Amino acid sequence: MTDIASVSLAQPLETIADELGRSFAEYGFAVVRDHGIPQELIDEAEAVSKAFFALPDSVKRAYKIEGGGGARGYTPFGTEKAKDAAVFDLKEFWHVGRDLPAGHPLAEFMAPNIWPAEVEGFRETMSALFSAFETAGGRVLEAIALHLGRPRDFFAASVEDGNSVMRLLHYPPLGPDAPEGAIRAAAHGDINTITLLLGAEEAGLELLTKQGEWLPIPATKGALVINVGDMLERQTNGRLRSTTHRVVNPRGEAARRSRYSMPFFLHFRPDFLIEPLPECVSADDAAPPPEPISAHDFLMQRLREINLA
Known part of the structure; x- marks a missing residue:
């Protein structure tokens, strides 16, 4: 049994802020219920995502943007590798990013989205989910700010028009021709500020504890698993942890x-x-604090390390 925090975002943030902070400091992870993303929207997004990944490979590959670093559109199976991994992850994915109006001062950093014409409702559903994720994430950041002793809106300006990305992930059934040692997602840390994950209720997601043990992350259907990314770890000088995690291959029926x-x-x-x-x-502190770096420069540095730039 773990003591990873599991809290309701329907509670006053002042009552859950330190429980979240404790969990992020020890594990880098927490589970959040009552996050405000409607279940009907989640169900619709799952259906639309499955419809896209069921398309023929040639159709999906038409949405791969060469030279785009995977920031928008489709990234085929066998592309992404975790930092220092010898083989690629067993997954394919689609990225939805922020839509910025023409002439926006940050437009140079964010490519326009592309949308698959073959899947009805894809753009509308995924745009709505992106917005709902952002709202839920903002509330989690308010709780983190309170834990740090800052005003609850401390992070608001730093994430406004942020380069956030929503990833639709498909891990296909495990085949006999997978490279030796390949797993669905090799051990890695996330680059960003915080990650909000839907769909973690199926077994496989594990974090690496401070003691060096792999710990399964429990989540109930519809809950969000939240983890700290490298950017927030850097900003808090390691007080909140960006924890190494992975998605291991299932056994038995689940592998098929x-x-x-x-x-x-x-x-x-x-x-x-x-x-x-x-x-x-x-x-x-055992080591001096890290040097200041812009969020864009940090992102590009890390994308090069994982074969996406």
């Missing part, structure tokens, strides 16, 4: 069926300077 999930990678604005908060820096 697909797995689907929808993570939302909430990002700072590209021009936001990530620098350690003064209250998270101490003269007793």
Whole structure:
């Protein structure tokens, strides 16, 4: 049994902020219920996602943007590798990002979305889900701000028009021709500020504890699994942990069926300077705090490491 926090976002944030903070400091993860994303929207998004991934490979590959680093559209099976991994992950995915109006000062950092014409309702459903994820993520960030002793709207300006990405993930049934040692998602840390994950109720998601043990992350249907990304870890000088995690291959009957999930990678604005908060820096720290870096430069540095840029 783990003591990863499981909290309701329907509670006053002041009553759950420190429980979330404790869990993020120890595990880098927490589970959130009553997050406000309607179940009907989740169900519709799952159906639309499955419809896209069921399309012929040639149709899906037409939506791969060469040179785009996977930031928008389709990324085929066998493309992404975790940092330092020897083989690719057993997954394919689609990315939806922020739509910015023409002439927006941050437009140079965010490519326009593309939408599959073959799937009815794809654009409308995924745009609605992106917005709902952003609202839920903003509420989690308010709780984190309170835990850090900051005003609840502390993060609002830094994530406004942030380079957030919603990923629709498909892990196909495991085949006999998978490379030796390949798993659905090799051990990795997330680059962004926080990640909100729908679809974690099926077994397989595990985190690496401070003690070096792999721990399954329990989640009930409809709940969000939240984890800290590298950007927030950097800003809090390691006080909140970006924890290594993975998705292991199932056994038995589960290995013969697909797995689907929808993570939302909430990002700072590209021009936001990530620098350690003064209250998270101490003269007793084992290492000096990291140097300030813009969110965009940090993102590009990490994308190169995982074969996406």
